[in-house]
Amino acid sequence: MTKVVILDDYQHVARDMVDWSSVEARCQIEVLHEHIADRAALAARLAGAEVVVAMRERTVFDACMLDRLPDLRLLITTGMVNKSIDIAAAHARGVTVCGTPGGGPSAAELAFGLILALARRIPQEADGLRNGDPQWQTGLGVDLAGKVLGIVGFGRLGMMMVRYGTAFGMDCVAWSRSLTKEDATSQGIRRADSLEDLLSQSDFVTLHLPLTPATTGVIGRAQLDLMKPSAFLVNTSRGPLVEEAALLDALETGAIRGAGLDVYDIEPLSTGHPYRSAPGLIAVPHIGYVTEDTYRNYFTGAVDAIIGWLDGAPVRVLAP
Known part of the structure; x- marks a missing residue:
């Protein structure tokens, strides 16, 4: 048999x-x-x-x-x-x-879920209420309306992110090597002149790129330094798009406000990995399609x- x-x-x-x-x-x-x-x-x-x-x-x-x-x-x-x-x-x-x-839309939905969780500090506030110390309103969130959503990569999932961001009143800007200004205009968004341009103006940056030799480490320390100190980074595509050491340092030093991750260089993530305790990081176990x-x-x-x-x-x- x-x-x-x-x-x-x-x-x-x-x-x-x-x-x-x-x-x-x-x-x-x-x-x-x-x-x-x-x-x-x-x-x-x-x-x-x-x-x-x-x-x-x-x-x-x-x-x-x-x-x-x-x-x-x-x-x-x-x-x-x-x-x-x-x-x-x-x-x-x-x-x-x-x-x-x-x-289906599951990966894009999770990416936007992480944006909401970061903006409104949902895990931190839920943990505070559950643990009881402190138990009530531990910090301030931010509104999404009026914020700039930077979408890196503009395939099927990137287009979904435009719809979600627009529904929440966000100003959507996208960048990919193949995206033209005409295509961006037809989708009702702006096209950034470069990845660096997108990073410097965005309040939330979400990655939707395939992993190739050209995209490996596309977000490193130099790119993170271009982001606003108040900005958030979300990666639900592939772990190696982001240099782990650079992101950890950016979170530790406050170079960016926070990050949401669903993907990692090596999975499952090891028990002692520093991502498990990094400040400002919401990390979930690659559940984009689950x-x-x-x-x-x-x-x-x-x-x-x-x-x-x-x-x-x-x-x-x-x-x-």
């Missing part, structure tokens, strides 16, 4: 989100609830698996890892893009790579991909 392994089901929900009966009738399903970072240990757990369902980009399937999985024939990624999978190496080894539906609606899309797509592959007609195949 075909062995299927589902990776990284942290919430123990994979089997409950959708109907797996069509797969269960033809396959043996195993679910791993903890992330296995050690590659040798992961290869041992995946021994004999012909089908693996990977959760986003948590696990690297490069040529070396694929060589350790000689039985693998179908690798499914949640979503339609996964830079942690060497698709060309998979195809060369006879492994079909399929994606699933996804791409919603009931998104997971139903992911796992419905995974079921469809497995059945399609078993029937000799794989769906949503990702080409090298």
Whole structure:
């Protein structure tokens, strides 16, 4: 019987989100609830698996890892893009790579949620009330109306941020290498002349860039120094877009007022990582896509991909 392994089901929900009966009738399903970072240990757990369902980009399937999985024939990624999978190496080894539906508003909604949480000090005030010392109104928040929302990267999620910011009365400005003034005008926003221009005028900066060699470390100390001392930075895209040491120093010294993070250089974030105690930082454990609606899309797509592959007609195949 075909062995299927589902990776990284942290919430123990994979089997409950959708109907797996069509797969269960033809396959043996195993679910791993903890992330296995050690590659040798992961290869041992995946021994004999012909089908693996990977959760986003948590696990690297490069040529070396694929060589350790000689039985693998179908690798499914949640979503339609996964830079942690060497698709060309998979195809060369006879492994079909399929994606699933996804791409909803959940990541953009979280980004704006972090903006609200930073502006109104929601975690701090809730903790103060719960802990009781101090218990009532521990600081001052800021209004969003009239503030400048700087959007770095202007793809699908960046466009969503414009709608959210505009609904709250914010003045939206965007920058990306491909954004023209005409395109910005058609979206009802301003285009910054440069990243530096955007950083210097924004009260809130939100990052929506892919991780590439050109964007790695795009926000470092020089960029943070351009921001207002009253400004906030939000990153829900990829951890390495922001230089960790530079952000920690900016928070410690008050170079910026605060930050909201959902992504990190290495995940899960280590227990002793300084982000866990940095002043002015709201950090959440990469939950941008972790919603009931998104997971139903992911796992419905995974079921469809497995059945399609078993029937000799794989769906949503990702080409090298």
